[in-house]
Amino acid sequence: SAILSGLVGSEMCIRDRGERGRDRARVARGGREIDELRMMYARADVTVSDTKQKFLQAYPYPIPSVWSTITQELLVQGHFAKYNVKSEYNALASLGFVSVFDQLYEGFPSEEEKGKIFSAFLSALGEDPAKTRADAETLGAFASSADGVEGLKTNPIFASTKEKSDAGKLLYTRYLAIGIFRMLELAKATDPKALEALVEAGGLETKKVNGDLSMYKGLLSKLAAAKELQEEFLEREKPVSYTHLRAHETRED
Numbered sequence: 001s002a003i004l005s006g007l008v009g010s011e012m013c014i015r016d017r018g019e020r021g022r023d024r025a026r027v028a029r030g031g032r033e034i035d036e037l038r039m040m041y042a043r044a045d046v047t048v049s050d051t052k053q054k055f056l057q058a059y060p061y062p063i064p065s066v067w068s069t070i071t072q073e074l075l076v077q078g079h080f081a082k083y084n085v086k087s088e089y090n091a092l093a094s095l096g097f098v099s100v101f102d103q104l105y106e107g108f109p110s111e112e113e114k115g116k117i118f119s120a121f122l123s124a125l126g127e128d129p130a131k132t133r134a135d136a137e138t139l140g141a142f143a144s145s146a147d148g149v150e151g152l153k154t155n156p157i158f159a160s161t162k163e164k165s166d167a168g169k170l171l172y173t174r175y176l177a178i179g180i181f182r183m184l185e186l187a188k189a190t191d192p193k194a195l196e197a198l199v200e201a202g203g204l205e206t207k208k209v210n211g212d213l214s215m216y217k218g219l220l221s222k223l224a225a226a227k228e229l230q231e232e233f234l235e236r237e238k239p240v241s242y243t244h245l246r247a248h249e250t251r252e253d
Helices: 017-028 032-042 048-058 065-082 091-104 111-124 129-145 148-153 156-166 174-186 192-201 206-252
Strands: none
Touching: 048 065, 048 111, 065 091, 065 111, 065 206, 091 129, 091 156, 091 174, 091 206, 111 129, 129 174, 148 174, 148 192, 156 192, 174 192, 174 206, 192 206
16 A cells, blocks of 8 residues: 555565575575575564554554554554664654654544554554653754754764664664654754755665655645545534434433
């Protein structure tokens, strides 16, 4: 779906037992590529079903369909990124994820339940919800007080991200792109050249980041339209429900 091609750049799949057997045969022949393959499978023992089950155990309550479908699809994406051999915690990605979650869940009926879903989602992926939220808030506060893009570039997160990228050890996800965009928003530096400068500071590709941001904005537009349709449906149902209730009460009288 469009959402599944959305926020995470990892294309890793968990292969079936037959493929694993063939890969193990190649491992026996040695070589650097096989070492990397062994490392990948060492992290692929947890299945998508395991991750979904952890989420349902942490939050065993129904979620309105407008949010439920997206939540499940993002959970699958998060699973593939989490169990990629290059996966490593990054505060910039945390800011991106928190921005995505908060915008997707804007208008959710209960703030308390929204917080529980947030915690269940991250816990299912083996992440710390409190740390993720705290690191996002710290970066957000830094960005709000920064003096434009040059001020943003002084944050150590960009140097460390670039270092990993240059070494080929960075797992790029669209949460990184959204984290960068959010920092620029907070710093009121939304000029395209500012985006290009900050993307370069993080060692990322401007073309890829721009594409992912466009896709993200499209996702938000679709979600907004879905919420609007749901609200219209609920408004239409109110008079019908009231009429049925009054008819029932009349029959009882």
